[in-house]
Amino acid sequence: IIGLSKLGCSTSYIGKIADDEEGDLLEYNLMINDVYLTNLIYAESGNSGKVLGFVSDAGDRALYVDPGVNDEITIDEINPLNVNACKILHYTSFVGDSFNAQKELLKTLSDKSVLSFDPGMLYVKKGVEELKEILERTDILIINEGELKILFEDYYKEKLGLSDDKELSFRDLAVNVRNDGIGTVVVKRGSLGAYAINKKDEEVKIPAFECDAVDTTAAGDSFNAGFLYSYLKGYDLAKSCTIANWVASKSVQAIGISGLPTLDELEEFIESL
Template identity: 90%
Template sequence: LSRLGCSTSYIGKIADDEEGDLLEYNLMINDVYLTNLIYADSGNSGKVLGFVSDAGDRALYVDPGVNDEISIDEINPLNVNACKILHYSSFVGDSFYAQKELLKSLTDKVILSFDPGMLYVKKGVEELKEILERTDILLINEGELKILFEDYYKEKLGIDDELSFRDLAVNVRNDGIDTVVVKRGADGAYAINEKDEEVKIPAFKCDAVDTTAAGDSFNSGFLYSYLKGYDLAKSCTIANWVASRSVQAIGISGLPNLDELEEFIETL
């Protein structure tokens, strides 16, 4: 989001080590505000070991370090309530409970965006209920949507038939989340919102080198568009394009900057 010209801060925790210095440096050179970065007195900073196949598919092995030890006392709610959008992603350990506690301090004006990822999807709907009830924008891939919600809605609706990704998204939307966006990889994106906009947007054809940051890149493009007030179709198109740029290079090196994004938007 910062690369796309949005004023961005980050809530996370690092230790006094080489990895922490690198994480801090990468945030700084990308103009991310460090006001909410937490510095641990001991422990180690998080690390991710990534493996990428010749086809661009990836597997990640995570040692979260102190980033999984964030407590609610280390987060300044005044800073959080000063933002337009608060985006939640997933943690392995105790930081999940800090996320839940932080919800109690949020004002209604803060838009909550949530990408649960497989780590949180495996927790199930009941464990995520407090976050889901406060979520305004749900960003989730098709496989995670099915794992998280299919059995839940089969039981709730008293049916045995398989539910499509659209069925699931519509039910989630009807249960109160304003905007539901389903990331479908090579099949593009589907989205529905409280304005009764419903879109299916195809993906951009490209040669994938590394899909590591595809989902988060999509999220950044969508949230940028949301802040700009674009309609759902344009937002998903921009999100797909940002994701397509990301997968054509290793790691996050393919993420576009604001000039590149604005040049693309002019073609729409």
């Protein structure tokens, strides 16, 4: 959300905080990055979510999450008028009960709103059947290669009547997911770049940008920001994935979100393409 805001997009965040120091910090960070707070939910009790992150010398990271009240969102706390005013609604994973609110919200979501979905490992472990309601409404699936295989490989082996020893490539899986109704499938492949395919039969493999990674914590979300910005601009898949890779490469060269590029920096990069 902050990545998109820094690129000049009008953004808002659906989340829940408590009246504590962590909640104040979360609210402050959203505010100073020009994210609208109209959809932020304030809990009367409990604690705000916290993430404890560890980053290795190589830039790899491990996260330990206490979601706090952010995992207690109910559908009646979300304003559907605000949600249906958006061009893109982006879903990512919750640890607990807020998953049910996400599914309930789909019932009120306008057909004019695009649903983008990055399930993350928390949701991938739920399996296709539990995610079925979200997947059936998803217009853009953005997922990393490992998660794609975990979520869909056994599912499509069974659906297609394939033997257990038959391996499906990331492309095989992405094509099947696209054919089953998701308009755009984007596979994040880390240092190998990105692959994407859509219902217009655009299909691209875009290499990553070489850089010295300091912190990969925000790499995936930064990629998402670059891709969704490009989608809003109407760029083709090749340009969209190139921009997404570039935004991610800038992000990982600094700690946290401090490396996220500005709109001016992005426009300068686009001019160089």
